[in-house]
Amino acid sequence: MTQPQRRALCTLVIWGIVALVFVALFLWGDGPSTWALYDDWRPKAAALVLLAGFIAFWMTLHATRCRQGGQDERDALIQGKACAIALVAVMAYVFFASIGLYVRYESQSTVPAGWLWFLAYTTFLLGWIVGSAASLYYYHVGLKNHA
Amino acid sequence: MPEGRIMNRIRYLRFINGEMTQEQLAEKAGCTRQTIIALEQRKYHPSLLLAFRIARALGQGIEDVFQYEEQGG
Numbered sequence: 541m542t543q544p545q546r547r548a549l550c551t552l553v554i555w556g557i558v559a560l561v562f563v564a565l566f567l568w569g570d571g572p573s574t575w576a577l578y579d580d581w582r583p584k585a586a587a588l589v590l591l592a593g594f595i596a597f598w599m600t601l602h603a604t605r606c607r608q609g610g611q612d613e614r615d616a617l618i619q620g621k622a623c624a625i626a627l628v629a630v631m632a633y634v635f636f637a638s639i640g641l642y643v644r645y646e647s648q649s650t651v652p653a654g655w656l657w658f659l660a661y662t663t664f665l666l667g668w669i670v671g672s673a674a675s676l677y678y679y680h681v682g683l684k685n686h687a
Numbered sequence: 688m689p690e691g692r693i694m695n696r697i698r699y700l701r702f703i704n705g706e707m708t709q710e711q712l713a714e715k716a717g718c719t720r721q722t723i724i725a726l727e728q729r730k731y732h733p734s735l736l737l738a739f740r741i742a743r744a745l746g747q748g749i750e751d752v753f754q755y756e757e758q759g760g
Contacts, residue, residue, distance in 0.1 A: 542721050612718040613734055614725060682730025684692075 544615045547604035548622075548675040554600065555668040558593035562586055562665065566658050575654025583657075590661070618678040626671035633666050634659070690758045698727050700745045700752060707745075715744035 541549075565582045566575065576583045637659055645651045701707040709723040716723075717740055725731035726741075733741065733753075742749040 542719065610719065612722050613737055614722045614731055615719070682725055682728070684730065684732050 542615075542679075543604045543606045543610055544619070545676065545679050547600060548672040548679070550600040550604065551597065551668055551672040552676065554593055554596045555665050555672070558589055559662065559665040559669060561589045562661065565589070566654070572652040572654035572658065575652065575657065586661075614683065618675055618683060621678055621683065622671045622674035625674040626667050629670040630663055630667045634663055637662075692729075692756050692758060693732050694729070694754045694756055695726060695752055696754075697723065697741065697745070697752060700747060704745055712741070712744055716740040 565586050566572065568582055574580060641651050641655055641659075697712070701709070701712055709720045709727075713720045713723045716737065718737060722731060722733075722737075726733060738749055738753050742752040745752060
């Protein structure tokens with residue numbers, strides 16, 4: 541396994557775990573309606589999880605940095621494709637999540653602010669997860685028909 | 688436009704070049720060993736620049752290393 545593949549795998553695992561814990565914390569108890577209200581402990585726990593994720597990610601970047609010549613055009617092409625897929629996934633996610641919130645809360649004419657916080661962080665997490673998963677996919681199946 | 692595929696003889700040419708290893712060829716051509724592996728398994732089509740560098744590293748012309756085959760018409 542090459543350094544870029546290791547990096548993609550570690551990125552997927554780290555942000556995947558963070559996302560799972562994060563979503564579980566968000567939905568805990570009353571979910572978004574009480575998020576960050578009444579001295580809620582969940583935002584603090586989520587901040588700790590995110591901090592742990594950033595530290596682990598920084599360590600991964602450091603541990604999987606490439607020596608000169610460690611990456612070539614194939615790596616660049618795969619990473620470019622993975623970024624394009626992640627971008628589309630993030631756009632689709634934001635679009636459908638926003639529409640979903642609109643439909644859900646249309647009659648109440650107000651959306652719990654916790655949902656916006658959730659949307660912001662999950663967009664970030666989704667980008668990393670989909671990008672690294674797409675990289676691993678292309679490393680596995682290969683990349684034949686490119687310009 | 689008809690579908691095409693790029694075939695290559697890298698593995699054979701490495702063999703007749705004193706059993707050159709994938710690592711040696713990668714170093715000469717300026718790419719990674721994983722790219723040579725992907726090329727030999729036909730999981731990757733190289734850029735024209737890399738194709739020329741591989742052909743030169745193997746002491747061959749580009750069409751001696753890479754061949755284009757049309758499919759389906």
